[in-house]
Amino acid sequence: MYAQMVKSEATKDDPEQLAAFQARIDAGEKIEPKDWMPEGYRKTLIRQVGQHAHSEIVGQLPEGNWITRAPTLERKANLLAKVQDEAGHGLYLYCAAETLGVSRDEMTQMLLDGRMKYSSIFNYPTLTWADMGAVGWLVDGAAIMNQVPLQRTSYGPYARAMVRVCKEESFHQRQGFHIMMAMVKGTAEQKRMAQDALNRFWYPALMMFGPSDKDSVHSSQSMAWKIKMNTNDELRQKFVDETVPQAEYLGLTIPDEDLTWNEENGQYDFTEPDWNEFFDVISGNGPCNVDRLSARQKAWDDGAWVRDAMNAHAEKKAARKLAAE
Amino acid sequence: MSKEWPLWEVFIRGQHGMSHRHVGSLHAADAEHAVKNARDVYTRRNEGVSIWVIEAEKITASSPSEKGPMYDPARDKVYRHPTFYDIPDEVGKM
Numbered sequence: 001m002y003a004q005m006v007k008s009e010a011t012k013d014d015p016e017q018l019a020a021f022q023a024r025i026d027a028g029e030k031i032e033p034k035d036w037m038p039e040g041y042r043k044t045l046i047r048q049v050g051q052h053a054h055s056e057i058v059g060q061l062p063e064g065n066w067i068t069r070a071p072t073l074e075r076k077a078n079l080l081a082k083v084q085d086e087a088g089h090g091l092y093l094y095c096a097a098e099t100l101g102v103s104r105d106e107m108t109q110m111l112l113d114g115r116m117k118y119s120s121i122f123n124y125p126t127l128t129w130a131d132m133g134a135v136g137w138l139v140d141g142a143a144i145m146n147q148v149p150l151q152r153t154s155y156g157p158y159a160r161a162m163v164r165v166c167k168e169e170s171f172h173q174r175q176g177f178h179i180m181m182a183m184v185k186g187t188a189e190q191k192r193m194a195q196d197a198l199n200r201f202w203y204p205a206l207m208m209f210g211p212s213d214k215d216s217v218h219s220s221q222s223m224a225w226k227i228k229m230n231t232n233d234e235l236r237q238k239f240v241d242e243t244v245p246q247a248e249y250l251g252l253t254i255p256d257e258d259l260t261w262n263e264e265n266g267q268y269d270f271t272e273p274d275w276n277e278f279f280d281v282i283s284g285n286g287p288c289n290v291d292r293l294s295a296r297q298k299a300w301d302d303g304a305w306v307r308d309a310m311n312a313h314a315e316k317k318a319a320r321k322l323a324a325e
Numbered sequence: 326m327s328k329e330w331p332l333w334e335v336f337i338r339g340q341h342g343m344s345h346r347h348v349g350s351l352h353a354a355d356a357e358h359a360v361k362n363a364r365d366v367y368t369r370r371n372e373g374v375s376i377w378v379i380e381a382e383k384i385t386a387s388s389p390s391e392k393g394p395m396y397d398p399a400r401d402k403v404y405r406h407p408t409f410y411d412i413p414d415e416v417g418k419m
Contacts, residue, residue, distance in 0.1 A: 310354035
């Protein structure tokens with residue numbers, strides 16, 4: 001998902017302490033920043049929450065691309081509100097990660113030099129306005145599927161951040177679907193654009209849940225610690241089952257010839273995405289990896305004087321206040 | 326790398342007469358800046374009518390290891406709750 005391929009870190013802690021910690025988690029207690037926690041739990045969470053935060057921030061870029069070109073003022077206001085929410089979600093999550101003992105600047109640096117990742121989905125381009133529909137509908141739809149259970153995750157600050165995110169996020173998916181509804185009711189060309197957007201985003205959206213369970217070696221520890229609540233395949237299946245009828249409603253075709261309803265187990269059988277493409281994109285070779293990171297690097301560099309000026313101003317004001325006392 | 330803006334904790338009072346409630350944290354250069362950021366980050370949907378901010382390092386918190394001595398003494402004092410006192414039904418609502 002937003003935390004694809006997060007490796008659970010090994011832990012070398014005292015077995016008794018580890019068992020007591022696991023018992024707290026099994027009893028449904030929340031772990032809070034000052035509580036004892038295994039080093040592996042702390043490190044895995046920093047990676048996971050940090051990657052989640054980076055995804056929210058980098059995720060603003062493909063949509064920001066269309067703000068000035070939205071077809072109506074209302075659509076523009078909607079999209080602007082959504083992108084502003086993503087910034088907020090990134091901030092909630094960065095703060096949650098910071099309670100684990102990593103600084104905001106360290107996380108930013110790790111994103112910029114490639115030590116931390118963000119979701120593979122944001123390395124695909126948004127070529128037409130219909131992509132804004134597909135991104136809201138599919139990408140936010142997939143994100144919600146992962147984030148709703150994370151509201152029950154064992155780490156208190158992460159769970160609380162997810163509660164806020166989920167409360168705000170459902171408008172994102174609905175505004176995307178709303179765009180798709182308008183496109184499919186439009187001209188033949190507009191409907192074709194909607195279908196094209198679905199064609200391009202379907203498999204990348206399926207990849208958001210991460211590799212198949214049989215290839216996902218890091219899941220079991222994270223699930224025991226309740227920082228991952230469902231397996232990748234469970235969530236992917238749920239996403240397909242919910243999305244197919246929505247595509248039917250729109251009169252669009254899921255780009256999968258083998259998609260069939262399986263009467264026996266009451267779910268859809270579908271084609272797995274191309275995992276080679278996934279590993280290629282996540283290791284830096286997607287269509288937009290270079291653009292996304294250079295946009296973040298530019299924002300960081302261009303903002304440096306603002307960050308410094310704000311500090312200098314605050315120090316000067318504090319000194320003046322002290323002198324007046 | 327230049328110095329990070331300090332961390333602030335944000336408290337918001339909603340519209341229904343409740344007290345201020347902790348909603349999260351953010352970075353800002355000073356208090357005024359923190360209030361502005363809090364408005365953008367935590368009140369995008371009419372969540373509040375009043376914002377408090379305080380620098381995180383100025384907060385003193387109880388320690389989780391003192392949970393026992395801090396809170397256990399309250400546990401056996403059930404007589405602090407109204408249900409401890411049995412009042413006969415014929416007395417009526419009390």
